[in-house]
Amino acid sequence: MSLLSVENLQIRFRTGDGLVHAVNDVSFDMAEGQKLALVGESGSGKSQIALAIMGLLARNAEVAGKVRFDGRDLLSLPASQLNALRAAQIALIFQDPMSSLNPYMTIERQLGEVVELHEGASRAEARKRALEVMEAVRIPDARNRLRAYPHEFSGGMRQRIVIAMALICRPRLILADEPTTALDVTVQAQIMALLDEIQRDLGTAVLLITHDLGVVAGFCDDTMVLYGGRVMEAAPTPAIFDAPGHPYTRGLLRAVPRITDGNVTLSAIPGSPPNQTAAPRACPFAPRCVDAIPACHEMLPDFREGRACIRPVEELT
Numbered sequence: 001m002s003l004l005s006v007e008n009l010q011i012r013f014r015t016g017d018g019l020v021h022a023v024n025d026v027s028f029d030m031a032e033g034q035k036l037a038l039v040g041e042s043g044s045g046k047s048q049i050a051l052a053i054m055g056l057l058a059r060n061a062e063v064a065g066k067v068r069f070d071g072r073d074l075l076s077l078p079a080s081q082l083n084a085l086r087a088a089q090i091a092l093i094f095q096d097p098m099s100s101l102n103p104y105m106t107i108e109r110q111l112g113e114v115v116e117l118h119e120g121a122s123r124a125e126a127r128k129r130a131l132e133v134m135e136a137v138r139i140p141d142a143r144n145r146l147r148a149y150p151h152e153f154s155g156g157m158r159q160r161i162v163i164a165m166a167l168i169c170r171p172r173l174i175l176a177d178e179p180t181t182a183l184d185v186t187v188q189a190q191i192m193a194l195l196d197e198i199q200r201d202l203g204t205a206v207l208l209i210t211h212d213l214g215v216v217a218g219f220c221d222d223t224m225v226l227y228g229g230r231v232m233e234a235a236p237t238p239a240i241f242d243a244p245g246h247p248y249t250r251g252l253l254r255a256v257p258r259i260t261d262g263n264v265t266l267s268a269i270p271g272s273p274p275n276q277t278a279a280p281r282a283c284p285f286a287p288r289c290v291d292a293i294p295a296c297h298e299m300l301p302d303f304r305e306g307r308a309c310i311r312p313v314e315e316l317t
């Protein structure tokens with residue numbers, strides 16, 4: 001059985017301008033210990049998928065489909081059970097560490113409170129666990145720094161603390177939403193190496209959300225590419241890089257900065273993201289696709305053999 005199974009997930013938002021079709025018919029499975037990347041441009045629906053799994057969608061959201069974790073349907077679970085489950089077994093790491101940390105509480109209290117609350121641990125036990133995870137995420141001088149407040153740490157160290165907070169209940173699934181985007185490149189690499197090591201030690205499954213294919217390459221077993229709230233392509237990560245099967249994936253790969261002879265080349269995909277106020281009736285990427293033919297503007301491609309595109313791979317530019 002899969003650890004996480006998302007089936008035909010549909011997320012719409014009621015707005016003054018009508019319904020926004022943010023996530024359309026998204027399905028995927030994650031096995032215990034699997035590292036899956038969810039990539040796509042801004043607005044493609046990545047965060048909403050994570051929020052739906054956590055039961056944290058905004059109040060104007062309408063959700064349909066199934067999200068099963070360990071066999072239980074999260075979308076229909078009573079709030080109390082969902083709370084218990086998401087604290088103990090699923091952890092969410094956000095992009096901005098300051099939004100996950102309370103500026104007025106010491107690190108020890110923030111970390112400790114989680115285990116006291118969810119596992120009924122004693123103060124002393126909570127302190128011990130806080131120290132363990134601080135050491136696991138390599139905070140130097142962890143024992144003394146437990147008494148410090150978030151602002152006394154650098155951005156990279158704060159993100160380590162957020163990861164520590166996610167780990168303290170030993171979750172089976174971590175949803176990491178752009179965990180390194182706010183950090184500079186060197187620190188980004190350190191945080192990804194840390195996540196990788198933790199993942200290997202604990203066997204935690206990780207859903208990594210990012211718009212940066214460079215981050216995906218070294219970390220994830222499998223990659224799912226989203227556009228306009230729809231899965232364009234899903235494949236093992238090496239295949240995504242070596243033999244991308246969708247024009248959008250190909251475009252994204254061309255947009256990864258490459259350094260050749262000391263020159264950084266970056267190509268963006270021309271055009272702008274789709275208007276999502278109408279239910280999709282054609283390929284959402286067609287207006288920006290270099291390979292589009294008239295049929296692409298008229299029908300919604302089925303997702304078949306890992307890709308949603310009516311053009312044969314051999315014919316793509």
Ligand SMILES: Nc1ncnc2c1ncn2[C@@H]1O[C@H](COP(=O)(O)OP(=O)(O)OP(=O)(O)O)[C@@H](O)[C@H]1O
Nearest residue numbers: 013015020022041042043044045046047048049058
């Ligand atoms: N409460 C809301 N009401 C209306 N629309 C919303 C709401 N929340 C999200 N959306 C829309 O849903 C779509 C998907 O948003 P989402 O946050 O998942 O994007 P994303 O892929 O995470 O982008 P980014 O890379 O910028 O974080 C966007 O078009 C967004 O404007």
Ligand SMILES: [Mg+2]
Nearest residue numbers: 046047048177
């Ligand atoms: Mg997002």
